[in-house]
Amino acid sequence: MIPVQDALEKVLALVAPLEAETVALRDALGRVMAAPAIAGLNQPPFSASAMDGYWLAEADHQPGARLKVVEGEAAAGRSFGGTLARGQAVRIFTGAPVPADTGVVVLQENVTRSGDTITLPETLESNHNIRPLGQDFTKGESFHPKRRLSARDLGLLAAMNVPEVAVHRRPVVAIIATGDELVMPGESPGPDQILCSNNFLIGAMAEAAGAEVRMLPIARDDAESLRTVFALAQGADLVVTSGGASVGEHDLVGTVAAELGLERAFWKIAMRPGKPLMAGRLGDAAMLGLPGNPVSATVCGHLFLLPMLERMQGLEAGHRLQQAVLTDPVGPTGPRTHYMRAKLTPQDGALPAITAFSNQDSALLGVLSEADALLVRPLGDGPRAAGDIVGYLPL
Amino acid sequence: MIPVQDALEKVLALVAPLEAETVALRDALGRVMAAPAIAGLNQPPFSASAMDGYWLAEADHQPGARLKVVEGEAAAGRSFGGTLARGQAVRIFTGAPVPADTGVVVLQENVTRSGDTITLPETLESNHNIRPLGQDFTKGESFHPKRRLSARDLGLLAAMNVPEVAVHRRPVVAIIATGDELVMPGESPGPDQILCSNNFLIGAMAEAAGAEVRMLPIARDDAESLRTVFALAQGADLVVTSGGASVGEHDLVGTVAAELGLERAFWKIAMRPGKPLMAGRLGDAAMLGLPGNPVSATVCGHLFLLPMLERMQGLEAGHRLQQAVLTDPVGPTGPRTHYMRAKLTPQDGALPAITAFSNQDSALLGVLSEADALLVRPLGDGPRAAGDIVGYLPL
Structure with a gap:
């Protein structure tokens, strides 16, 4: 029996991060970046007002000062354009470019307006309410988090003007349940038969972990049926079987996979539940043979399948207790x-x-x-x- | 200003769990059941061996007993069929139906076999290694968890012979960003413009929370553009705008939505960041107006949008600190x-x-x-x- 950690290292050695593909930003949620994205602009691209209020020159920012509000305004998307003389102020809205690099935005609720004149409060805020150019990020800055992209990451990438991102390709996982005793949901089980649940369980686990799942027909406990179903797995990055990987006399999966070229590794792992685990390389694919018992298959799936999928997607792979x-x-x-x-x-x-x-x-x-x-x-x-x-x- | 909890109650009052639809079990991951599923059989459907070994009558289960192994075997999917006399045992594998209701499975590694004779160990296990009929669930038992279906739930439903399930329909969410200053990623922003990130951020948040997202074109800060984009939201269950919901003079969203029949509610909420929130019913849809600032929109999204989506999907809705x-x-x-x-x-x-x-x-x-x-x-x-x-x- 080998410890779980040793078995994990062995299955992880069977896989590597998959190549990059380019996807639209809209489709990148949950994906893992394969190359850095580069900010196409400064954010904010100009010094901008952080509030709705009035912009004025720093020299005019005095307690109780009375200022003339000029014609025009600065709004998000529409700068003021003009210039201000001493003693003047201009209406400004959140997100609007400020008229000049030095200056102050006084909040609308903090001034008294009468006609075209505003009066500043006696106690002034120390905050200038201006977001300086490039405060969030600067043009050319790179972004390459080693995690699944979150909604917030997509927001940041959009703000960086990154319309598409290079991400690791999703692993294609072929799922094969094996056993004479299995029927699919919706079928009528014979007297000695049970329902096949591993396909759904392991398939959904893999899908939730970012894989593209191909659910294959149930393979029966004979070599011909197994060969047929293995042939349907062609093109997958990872073939996951359940059942037939134990030491019992009815366990043909290992034998047939070996015939098909599996460099077979078969370990008794010092864990329960779990029984033996089969794994190896089968042509271009990795193969993982899970126990037939759904609970054992789930536990082995969490311990070995999910880390394999993490590594294939470029994530750090392991057990996070x-x-x-x-x-x-x-x-x-x-x-x-x-x-x-x-x-x-x-x-x-x-x-x-x-x-x-x-x-x-x-x-x-x-x-x-x-x-x-x-x-x-x-x-x-x-x-x-x-x-x-x-x-x-x-x- | 109203407290966050009051605002949450008000937005939740705008929505209700959506009607049920039937989906294939394969597609039910993350969905919420709208009606119970009923087990179509007992699990296990017969008393079954829990291990690979030999089945024998209880009377023959004596320390050191020597028993004759009969021809034939019991395997998963293929019962033995015959009957045993006293002093006989039959080879049995994990998952196989046991030959009779009372009996014991002795593990293969615990017996000594010589020809067709096995000798039991001097110290017997107390465990009979048999899973009784219906141990997991019984025919007619119902299953209706009030949570998103997990991979393990799908496994259980498969085992119950439930090929499709009634789940609450996914909410269709139309996302509208507003503002003259916004351009989409891939476009070249003018000197006063910034990238639209809320569409991606809020859209991905909603999608991750189970919604079907329609990302609509950016609405400009004029009534005509807003009307055009609102018209594209037809058929959505929830229309989420960002920007234009503040108290500034450029905030037209409320005005135009009111024209279109919004029973408008507009609250200043005692929270930061966040600013005012607009919400109401707009024809058949609920409407939620988020702030334009992406950080404020994200916080309001977590506090109000996600609970709305939870309720629409039949989940308990709230803030889980x-x-x-x-x-x-x-x-x-x-x-x-x-x-x-x-x-x-x-x-x-x-x-x-x-x-x-x-x-x-x-x-x-x-x-x-x-x-x-x-x-x-x-x-x-x-x-x-x-x-x-x-x-x-x-x-």
Whole structure:
């Protein structure tokens, strides 16, 4: 048995960041930039008023000063154009270019206006209410965050006049469930059959993690059926199977994948649930063989599939443990890291509380659906008491 | 000025959960169910082996017992079919139906096999390694979580033989940016112009929150242009404008929307950044008028737009504050709730640390893009010291 961290390194070695493609800014939400974007202008491109009010020269910014408001105004998109003499002020609106580099914007609510005359207050604000040219960013500045682009990042890129961005291509993931016992939802299962849920579960996990998913037909437990379905996976960046990767006599996936050229790696990983994991390179694609049990497949998916997808998209790949406080004692773990299905509860002024489900049977999809965390019990960890701080992976 | 909570109640009163539509299970990720799904079968549909091993009658489950392995086997999808006499055992694999209701599965690694004889260990497991019929869920059981469907929920629904689900329709959101000063990314801004970023920012926020977004052309600061663009919003469930909703003389949006039948509500909200918010019903649609400043628009979007979208999708709508520990002191707040752009840092064994950006100018998109939280400073809150626990909204 190899530790989870070793297995993670091995599966990550099978993949690399995918090449760049150019997408319209509108379509870049959640994507990861593959090259820097360069600001096409200064922001603001001119010194601009931060408020609605009156612009005046600095020399006229005196307590109680009376100033004549000139004809015209400065609005967002329409500068004033003229020049002011001493003792004059001009109406200005938020976002409008200021008439000259030095000057002050006095808020409209802070002056008294009578006809074309304004009177400044006795106590002046120290703030000039002007946003200097290039305060936010300057022309030529580059932007290349190593994260999924957020709505706010798209706003910044738009402001930089970047209409399209180079992002890592989305991984194409082919999903293959295997097993004679499986039927698809909507079909009528025979007496010994069950519904295929892994396709939907693993497919949706991959999709939520940024992959483009191809859901392939169920492969049966015979070599011919497996070969047929593997052929349909052609062109995918990653082929994910579930089932048939164990050590049982009905586990043909490894055999058939090997025939098709899989440089097969097969590890017993010191984890539960999880069983053995199969992985390797299959032609141009990486392959990951998950257990058939949906709960084990989900746990292995979080531990291995999601980091692979992160790396392929140019993200830092790994397990980002968070912390919570145990509500109930848990027993010691054995020689395998245990990923217990658990529920988080917010606590006032403290880390969230975490409670492991009492039934940890890996066949329970109902428990899996209710869970929002995997409580991580490290290899060889002793019993833990209520109140202990423990690590978890959010689901 | 009205408190943020009052404004939230008012905007939520403008919308209701949208009607149900039926989607394929494959397309239901992130959607919210509008009616319960009913399990079409028991899971497991038969008592099943939880492991690879040998099935035997309970009476034969004795320390050191020697049993004859019969011809045939029970595999997932293929039951054994025969019956066993006393002293006999049958090979069984994970997921296979057990030959009879009472019995035990002994793990293959725990027996010694010689020819067609197995010998049980001297110390027997108490676990029978059998998953009883209906352990996960039973036929007719209903499932209707009040949350966005996760990948795990889709797995559960698949296992229940639910090929399609009734979900609340996605809100169609029309996004209108207004202002003479705006140009779209890829265009060349004139000397007084800036790039339109709100369309991208607010559009992506809405899309990430489950909306179907229609990005409309920029409306200029004249009534005719506004009427034209409002006409393009026909059929949307929610029209979101940005800019032109302030009290300045160039703010035509309210006037034109009123002409078009907006039952206009316009509130000064006791918050910063944010300025006034306009909202109302415009024919069949709700309308929300956000400030033109992208940072203010983002904050108002988080406080008002996202809860509206939650309610329209059948989710509980509101502000879910989380907690963090201040790294640096912050001054007192005035008569307005202050939403400060801030950065979170994980801390070992404690709540995350939160640091407000030193420059809180609401024109800074660079700061907004780096921020991952809005530090919430309540109305009239005093100064806070480093180490104090404060509330935040995740961005």
